[in-house]
Amino acid sequence: MRVGVIGGGQLARMMVPAAIELGVDIAVLGETEESAARIAVTTIGDSTDLDTVLAFAREVDVVTFDHEHVPQEVLRALVDAGVAVRPGPDALQHAQDKLVLRERLQALGVPQPAWARVADADELAAFLDRVGGRAVVKTPRGGYDGHGVRVVAAAHDADDWLADGPLLAEELIDFRRELAQLVARRPSGEIAVWPLVETVQGDGVCREVFAPAPRTTAVVERVAREIAHGLAASLDVTGVLAVELFETVDGRVLVNELAMRPHNSGHWTIDGAMTSQFEQHLRAVLDLPLGSPAARAPFSAMVNVLGGPADGDLDARVPLLMADQPTAKLHLYGKTTRPGRKIGHVTATSDDLDDAVFVARAAAAFFAD
Amino acid sequence: MRVGVIGGGQLARMMVPAAIELGVDIAVLGETEESAARIAVTTIGDSTDLDTVLAFAREVDVVTFDHEHVPQEVLRALVDAGVAVRPGPDALQHAQDKLVLRERLQALGVPQPAWARVADADELAAFLDRVGGRAVVKTPRGGYDGHGVRVVAAAHDADDWLADGPLLAEELIDFRRELAQLVARRPSGEIAVWPLVETVQGDGVCREVFAPAPRTTAVVERVAREIAHGLAASLDVTGVLAVELFETVDGRVLVNELAMRPHNSGHWTIDGAMTSQFEQHLRAVLDLPLGSPAARAPFSAMVNVLGGPADGDLDARVPLLMADQPTAKLHLYGKTTRPGRKIGHVTATSDDLDDAVFVARAAAAFFAD
Incomplete structure (x- = not known):
């Protein structure tokens, strides 16, 4: 094959x-x-x-x-x-176009932020009125890692982008934290669900992931699972589906975005789960039975390596990290350094969450400027 | 790099x-x-x-x-x-030539079976007298997986091989079981030691590995560790060193053979150890600090896939295995089937040894004829 x-x-x-x-x-x-x-x-x-x-x-x-x-x-x-x-075009359009996604989620009754398709400044003004004066606007296509996302407070704050076509406007969510629910589905319908994780973003880029999401209520866990499981089936996804979620301060779970491929929020699974998202994605797209998504350790922490040292000399930092953190699992992507670029990640597993987080952060810090 | x-x-x-x-x-x-x-x-x-x-x-x-x-x-x-x-020729000769190894072990005082270099039938007869009438003879070079090994009971039982040069003759060891101690060493001297494992051989080929070796006394564990640690340093090994050992019925630990590379007895480390033998070997030969050799789970069991199905259709067996054993970790080597050929292995990890062994055996059995 x-x-x-x-x-x-x-x-x-x-x-x-x-x-x-x-x-x-x-x-x-x-x-x-x-x-x-x-x-x-x-x-x-x-x-x-x-x-x-x-x-x-x-x-x-x-x-x-x-x-x-x-x-x-x-x-x-x-x-x-x-x-x-795999996934096919009908499924994939929901990860390609944020307006298509919002419409579909609405039709399915999946909880999500208030939103509108805005084609001009008047429509944006109307939406701003509706949601209290501030909103997030997003280009429907091509955005990633914070690109194509802007917070606006006035009707004309997105005129430059509106010149290229309609935008998605969303209410600003007062969230307690961000979560991600990864699942995998094969064409024959089998679905595997990994533990729910907490993701920490900065400047629109994933920084850290904790698995499982600490101090999660049973309700939040069940809702996240049901949303992701339901979407995988409803959208006829093949492969890994990452559902990025907001957990609001008032305890709701809302869908932020989808990805239909292995996702940064699942990198921890390489070291922390019985079946990694990469193995599972291959199994799924080949329509092979899925592997166990169970965790291998009580806690995993994943920290991204962003940018890398200013001198570009990754090779000089690797031995320092390895000598300091012999249990850290280093993953480098064979890329050159560049500010903000995802060039690698570190995962640590432990019986203790704080310990996993400490080791992963300490290791990743060797690549800081 | x-x-x-x-x-x-x-x-x-x-x-x-x-x-x-x-x-x-x-x-x-x-x-x-x-x-x-x-x-x-x-x-x-x-x-x-x-x-x-x-x-x-x-x-x-x-x-x-x-x-x-x-x-x-x-x-x-x-x-x-x-x-x-890396490893260099001086080290590597001990894995290439069994007579060189035996001489060196003797000089170092490392426990090993009684042995002799036999150049002709008379010398073999003398050795047979010394060890009770039966012995193992081995070609010093080129043997693997049972090739180049023969049990003899008479002076002329190895005449065909003696025509090509001297042989190694060894006493037949009354062993309780076979063990393997894997270590890795980098040029700067750092050594990492994995848990001692039990290996099960059949027809001279590794069949199963249990990590850690079950029901091992503290003395046996310490002796195995000291032998492997000492040999890695004495022989100036760089990379992984696998020391195959006999545990005798009277509680001694004797060196059987060495390999200076990742070894079948260490395949469990991919799924069962914090640092796999393959990652550690790369770290060691690049003189990078070594990773933790600690186990990830209380027990790991590794079962080789030998030969494969007679019809050669591996692809047909994979889904059956995956559906039956979602926690088994399958590793296939991209080889075609052939009787006795090592074409893959399966590892299972568990809190319970019997469970790990059951899962690994059940999974590997899907590739039987």
């Missing part, structure tokens, strides 16, 4: 060890020779170009993704050509 | 995930395009040919091994050419 991954970033890179262990061949369509997933890159090309993607797809048994940037028309042309595309 | 591995078998293959996670580039000199480690193969050629090996070595920062079959003269020429060869 041969899996083809479109996109050569760290998510594709981290699928490679899982493929090797499962005895599955893996091929990657990467953007450049320096792709993070370069060891498995078999084609270098543009993942928005149908001919490129189609030629790549013909070399593999099933196509899946490192990112959401393959256009719907390309995805649909692949399906028409008989390619097994 | 770029590691080069000579030999493209499953040990090189299993180094690849560890290299990817550590952000280390890896290149493999494989024998064929169908090498188990094919995803990382950059050169296809003969690992006994100096020009081939030297050209490969010039592309990497450090050279290490998937097997012991690179001749001493090639290894020494690499060192002379300035290549970082």
Whole structure:
């Protein structure tokens, strides 16, 4: 069996060890020779170009993704050509277009922030009135890691973006914390649910993840599970589905965003779960029975390595980290340093949450400026 | 940093995930395009040919091994050419030549079976007299997985092999069980010691490994640890050292063989230890601080997949295994089936040894004929 991954970033890179262990061949369509997933890159090309993607797809048994940037028309042309595309375009559009997602969640009755499609300054003004004068606007497509997101307080605060088309406006949520519920689903319908996790964001980028989410009520846990399980089935997802959630100060759970691929909130599963999100994603897209999503340790903490040292010399920091934290699990993505760039992560597991968090933070700190 | 591995078998293959996670580039000199480690193969050629090996070595920062079959003269020429060869030829000869090992162990005072170098039938007869009429003879070089090993009871039982040179003769050990002590050592001297394991052999091939070795006395544990720790230092080993041991019915611990590379007795560490033998081997040969060798779970059981189904259709068995044993960790080596061939392994971890053994055996059984 041969899996083809479109996109050569760290998510594709981290699928490679899982493929090797499962005895599955893996091929990657990467953007450049320096792709993070370069060891498995078999084609270098543009993942928005149908001919490129189609030629790549013909070399593999099933196509899946490192990112959401393959256009719907390309995805649909692949399906028409008989390619097994997992997740398929109907599911994937909910991770590609935030307006499509909001409409669907509303139709399904899934709890989410108040929202509106705003096409001009008047519509934004009306929404601002409705939600108390401040709102978040998001470009429906192409945003990631805080890009394409802006807090607005006046009708004309998004004029520049509105020139390119309608936006999604959302109420500002007074949240206690952010959570993420990862699940995986295979085409035959089987679903596996990992423990609910807490995610800590900064400047719109995931910084830390704690698994399981500490001090969580049984109700929040059950609601998160039901939302993610229900969405995986309703949207006909194949592979990993990450549901990013707000836990509000008044105890509600609201859907923020979706990703239909392995996700930063699930990196802890490589070291902390019986089945990693990367192995599970491969199992799911190959329609193989799913592995146990149970935790391997009482607590896991994952800390992202963002940017890296200003001198760019990662190799000089690695031995210091390793000598200081022999139980930390280091994951580097084969990228060069750049401010804010996700270049790696560290996971620690422990019987004690504080201990796991301390070790992961202490290790990641060796890559700070 | 770029590691080069000579030999493209499953040990090189299993180094690849560890290299990817550590952000280390890896290149493999494989024998064929169908090498188990094919995803990382950059050169296809003969690992006994100096020009081939030297050209490969010039592309990497450090050279290490998937097997012991690179001749001493090639290894020494690499060192002379300035290549970082780890482990080096002086250390590696103890894993390449069983007579060299026996002599060295004797000089170091390490407990081992009674042995003799026998050059002809008379010398074999004398040894048989000394040890009670039955002995094991081994070809000093090139044996593996039971090849090159024979039980003899008469002076002329090894004439065919003696025609090719002297043999190692050893007393037959009345052992209670076989153990293996894995350690790793980096050039700067740091040594990490994994838990002692029990290995179960059949027809000279490793079948099962239990970690830690159940019902082990503190004395046996300490002696095994001291032997392996001492040998790693005395022999100036770099990388993983596997010391295969006999535990005799009268409570002694004797050295059987050595391997200076990741070893079948350490495959459980991928899923069962904080640092796998493959990650540790890479750390060690790169002279990076070693990771924690502590167990992740109270018990791990590893069962080899030997041969595979007679119809050769591994893909048909994988879903059955996965559906039946969702906590089993499957590792396939990308090889075709062949009677007796090591084509994969399964590991299970548990709070209960019997449970781990049951799961690993039940999973591996799906690949039986």
